[in-house]
Amino acid sequence: MEILVCARRVPDTSENEIQLNSAGNDIERDELVYSINEADNYAVEEALQIVARVGGNVTVATVGGEDDEEILRREMAMGANHGVLITDEAFRGSDGRGIASILKAFVQKGHYDLILTGIQAEDGGAQVGGMLAALLDYPFASLVNSIEILDGKKLKVSREIEGGNKEINEIDLPCVLSIQTGINEPRYVGMKGIRQVASLPIPTFGTSELGIPPGAVGEAAAKVKRVDYFVPALGKGAEILQGSREENIDKVLELVIAKGGLK
């Protein structure tokens, strides 16, 4: 099975406070470290496990710049056969639809039975997979948490729906699936593995290779643009309720209902 995984490099923000830059149009990125988007890593692992079962190749592609090559190498160290960097100045500022269009052009340059994406990026909208499927007219399933190969033509996939329930679907190949975290246990990639793939070539694709007309993607074509970032007002330390126990209970209940709601 030929599998394409579309991956992204994102800042790892989990352990550190994110700060805004002085202009307020972006987060302060200087001190951040980047890595592959968590869900995308699960997608690559899933692809590798499928290939280990039924044979084939795994290609990992990312739309981005030179810096993004590092995640391709990481995934190649994991076992992906190929890494592809889709890069062009003209791609800068693309919205979800733009990225999906670029990926569509790339997909049409090859032959893939299965295309996987992570369900969502830290700064993304859970959109590219579904858009890519629609552009390609491939069937699509999101939030996939298990994949079973039925035969060369279809899969049995499970989607994570409310309450931890699973929705089981049969889906024809080729198709696009967006992978939920926790579908597997991704293998560890150490520095040694990355070093061993350091010299492997990573082909790049741009507008000319993909035959994308100028202006079709990128900032000019984007219908959706981020205007600014802002930090929602946050208090410093807890507001310690000083009331009587009864008053505190009323307040807690009020807050629980207001912020989370009763079921």
Next chain:
Amino acid sequence: MEGIESAAQVTLSLAASLATGRVLFLLIHILGVLCFAYIVAKRMVPLLRAERDFRFDHPLIRLGRVLKFWLGQWKHPRYKLAGILHVFIFAGFIVLAIRAFSVLIVGVSENFVMPGLSGRAGPIYDIITDYSATIVFLCMVIAVIRRLVFKPARYAVPARYGKAHTADAIFLLSLIAILMVADSLFAAARAAAQSQPGPSVETLAAFSLPWILQKALLSTALSTLGKLYFGAYLVHELTFYFLLCYRPFGIQFHVETSLFNIYFAKLDREILKPVRWGVNDEHLDQVKSFGVKTFEDFTWKHMLDFYSCADCGRCSDNCPATAVGRPLSPRFITIKARDYSFKRYPILGSTNNGETNNGAALIGSIYSADEIWSCTTCGACEEECPLLIEYIDKIVDLRRGMVDDGNVPQSLQKPLKALESRGNPYGKMEKKKADWANAKEFQQTCPVKTLGKNNSADTLYFVDSITSYDDRMQSIGRATAKILNHVGENFGILGAAERDSGHEVRRFGEETLFMALRDHNVDAIRASGVQRIVTADPHAYNALKHDYKDVPPVEHISQVIAREVKAGKIKFNPIENGNSVYTYHDPCYLGRHNQIYDDPRDVLDAIPGLKRVEMTRSRDRSFCCGGGGLMLFYEPKEDQRMGVQRVQMAAEAGANVIVTACPFCMVNIEDAIKVAGLEGKMTAIDLAELVDQQIARDVPI
């Protein structure tokens, strides 16, 4: 009886009766020796296919260790009864070895006398051997009774590791007992026969086994004695060769291998085994596969370890992982590998069924991943093993193999990734590394320099990740800084330039990441121009001292304090709370791995009014708190936390304050106090914190 013959005649007739079996005995000799040689050769096969291991250096030091640990049985008396029994058996065997050979030769050459034992030495030696045989026999009886009646817990085999080894042990003990009886009977029959014509020419040691047997045989007919003499010899010979050839199939192989195992034992225990012997760091990239994945990836010495294990169970008896019900028992790390090796390299039939490739992955077949991750590398097992079997290197090698295959628990992947990208397992920003020292109020009382272009110092305080980032442990950092400040040390920290020491990274098998962390730190330390290093973290201490090269000498803060107390630079205010009873918990990497046992205790004892008690398990038998570094991120299956057992030990000792000298011990022990429900009854404090609290600052120094 046909008339009394002379003693000489009796001797002759006995010799003649033995001579009738000469051909048989010779045959048994040849067969026995051939069998043994064949078996040993077969057992050598895996060792020859194993990885390299450099153990041929320092022959004199190694011989010295043979004298101490093999001949001197150094570790044995750590377990009193079993240890003393073993010392006796061992001594008996050494004595009897010479007799055994001479007896064997007597079978084919009746008048043989061991060179050196003719003349006056002979009878003396005979008396010693008589007693030796008796003592060994008695030891066997006691050992069998222990096995059958008292059943020491450490010999038990948990169900998951298979059947009990009792039957095999008793079988072997009985064979030795039979050997002793046969040997004694041989001597007794001859002496009894000789004594019949008149006063015996041979005197047997009074009250020894041969002596008792002789007394019992005094009135036995000479012809019967002749048969007994012959029979005892035959039994002795058969038992001897059976044992010789049977031992390589089980725990008694250590009789043959222990000498070699101790000779080749690791000399520098604190230094971790390199990924591959003979491959230096620069060339490691060319090594395709790291660590131990299949049996043949073990080094030959590690295989010899497997052969040498006597199944005494002392390792597991002291293993904290075993104690809390983790899926790890060092004893079975060895036993399982040995059984696997015997199966894969059978004595009969072709070696591993004719395959030439390496066998199946060990993880998933004989070992489980959880088993291998369960080890805290505390070193209790190695400290205990009388045969100096190595465990930590094997565990680390197995982990290296798992890391190389990407088989790393999910909970460890995140901190490892953070160590790679941020230099600390928490993923905290580098610029926040010195935050603990930069709080305004603290900087005013105790300025801490961050070394760099504009700041230099004589001494580097290497803080390491947990003390830098963990709110609770930052207090240890501040206490350390205040102590250094008090004694007038010109010191500084690396701040953002300091990465995690990588101590646990290395022990978790991520050698490449460790090397990156180490190289970064070595560069930063050297660039800072300091003359020496101080740390309050024993893990960092161990890394800087043994894992790093080309860095200035390093000291743990407890050593600095002890020295300054002796020099009179640190004086203490007396302890005010008269109800406090202190006990010192030895951190594994300060105590067992670096033998710093006395400095912290000396410091405590220098504090006026401090009542200190020792826990039963202290010093080199200290019980691990639960492990440091990455161990905090790994959740093994266990019945109880190690720390909980440890604080209970402190409570049993009558202490209500546990003093330790390691931030990881502090995490585990403070947590454990709460889990054990001892909150309010027990507290924990770091040595540096206690010293900082008790220092008499108004006393001029």
Next chain:
Amino acid sequence: MARIFAYIVHKGGVAADSALELAAAARKIDAVASPTAILTGWGADLDAACNTLGASYPEIWKIANEALAYPNAELVRKALLKVLPSDSIVLVAHEHFGIDLAPGLSIKMDSAFVSDVLDIAGVEGAGLKVVRQEFGGQVSAHVRCDISSGAVVTIRPGAFKAVEGAPVSGVVVDKSNDVGGLVSGRRYLETVVAEAGDVDITKYNVLVSIGRGIQEKDNVAIAQELADALGAAVSCSRPVVDAKWMDKSRQVGSSGKTVKPKVYLACGISGSFQHLAGIKGSPFLIAINKNPKAPIFQVADVGIVDDILEFLPELTNKVREMRSVAAK
């Protein structure tokens, strides 16, 4: 302004709670617009669900088709494309079905797409300005979306408060005939219900999380009762698991689960960073701890210094009291 549609998910003849939230969001985009609800499905359940919306939507479009008996996003998309004007603004709840449907719908409608919207900041000409969260909720962003050729917008459940407006007497318009035969490359087989008792703490909006302060196993029931009353789940910190008072699957933290609730009630939890590492998405954190110096108060939004063993049962009683009043 283009017409606003709200695609309503329903089950067992009842529209999802998000139906009212979508109506609220629609009104925030255009205060005077009358958003149209669209429901797809088959049989009596569909009719029943349409009828429940009469009070909140003036117009309810119904698409009945046997192929839509179970919602298949691709088929729903095909059906919607047949009936929606091309410049429509379509609102969909950002849950598992919306995630399946919305991105592809926007492609096929050739319209803008913005997902997981928390708030509407306003409309300026053809630009719809919305608020989203990024990086695990640590920062928010204003996003401008060109709606000149329509838009598909997914709305975070719970982000918009259902407004109690004057009831409208909505009419159900049957659009079923506009939709022909539907085929998809994906076929629904079955739903596997999560094992009973197997509580997935990552799925709850409200977590009652307990730490060492719960003191003993029997006291876990105190937290469970509160959780039951609130419709929440009980989670815990590591010591509780270590003590075997709760199953490992309930543990929040770096070595346990990562949860993203909306409200996190930290009861008797000191707040180690290993524990806090498991709390994502900036929930509203209420800490109850008898130790006023517990680090949890540094990160909590609201703190109460009290003994949870006394506080929680009283809180439970209050919730039950309130529920029984509401039921009357």
